Amino acid sequence: MSIEKESPAPTAAPAIDARGLTKRYEDGVRRREVVSDVSVVVPQGALWVLRGPSGSGKTTLLGLLGAMVTPTRGEVIVCGEPLSRLRDHHRTRARRRLVGFVFQELALVPGMTLTENVLLPLVPEGGATNAQRAHAAALLERFGLTAFADTRIERLSGGERQRGAVARALVLSPPVLLLDEPTAHLDAARVLEVVAMLAALRDEGRTIVATTHDPRLADSASVDRVLDLADGKLVEN
Numbered sequence: 001m002s003i004e005k006e007s008p009a010p011t012a013a014p015a016i017d018a019r020g021l022t023k024r025y026e027d028g029v030r031r032r033e034v035v036s037d038v039s040v041v042v043p044q045g046a047l048w049v050l051r052g053p054s055g056s057g058k059t060t061l062l063g064l065l066g067a068m069v070t071p072t073r074g075e076v077i078v079c080g081e082p083l084s085r086l087r088d089h090h091r092t093r094a095r096r097r098l099v100g101f102v103f104q105e106l107a108l109v110p111g112m113t114l115t116e117n118v119l120l121p122l123v124p125e126g127g128a129t130n131a132q133r134a135h136a137a138a139l140l141e142r143f144g145l146t147a148f149a150d151t152r153i154e155r156l157s158g159g160e161r162q163r164g165a166v167a168r169a170l171v172l173s174p175p176v177l178l179l180d181e182p183t184a185h186l187d188a189a190r191v192l193e194v195v196a197m198l199a200a201l202r203d204e205g206r207t208i209v210a211t212t213h214d215p216r217l218a219d220s221a222s223v224d225r226v227l228d229l230a231d232g233k234l235v236e237n
Contacts, residue, residue, distance in 0.1 A: 012044065013077075015045075015046070015078070016209070018041070021035055022036055023057075034037055034123040035232045048208070048210075048224060049210040049213055050229055056231045059211055061234075062209065066095065067084065067095045096121065099178060100177045102178070109195050111152060113152055115137075115149045118167050140167055162186070176209075182212070184214065196222075198222070
């Protein structure tokens with residue numbers, strides 16, 4: 001079932017234009033189709049949710065939408081740029097510029113400080129400039145993390161790590177932000193904080209797509225549209 005609410009009208013190319021996305025895995029014995037012929041157009045400046053139970057294919061679909069996963073068939077166009085068929089190097093460079101990704105397990109590096117983690121996406125570019133360090137510090141301030149800038153990741157709470165992962169995803173100022181189960185394992189108060197954070201980023205013009213099976217996120221009035229996924233396909237009722 002697709003639940004639609006009012007969302008900002010696009011002023012240019014869609015943020016994400018997915019066309020017939022299919023992802024199939026083969027283990028040498030059997031073939032498994034995780035995502036099957038999914039097409040979806042996400043406008044700029046929208047907050048959408050992909051909802052489905054574990055095993056529905058929503059994490060794989062999120063990876064496809066952000067060009068983290070190469071489709072078996074189909075194409076994804078992000079901010080007007082076709083990404084799926086680019087060579088790995090070119091796709092990685094384009095994805096870093098266009099898409100910020102927050103993994104379900106956050107993928108923050110233990111033993112490093114919060115600031116060092118936030119600056120990690122800048123390492124392939126030769127490290128952070130003074131301006132980029134100032135931008136990272138501003139992100140930490142925005143998310144209430146300035147006091148933890150020099151704290152090692154393992155000493156942070158779950159909510160602090162979550163906000164730190166979002167700051168890292170935004171350090172390159174991508175127009176699209178993708179999050180996998182951003183409210184998993186959070187209490188009610190932290191869920192409200194995450195929803196408010198995502199809504200504020202959307203209101204600034206960023207496009208956000210999050211996966212969830214959490215009704216506290218999917219049923220939020222801040223969400224512009226909910227897409228239901230089952231067995232790798234969008235469910236339309």
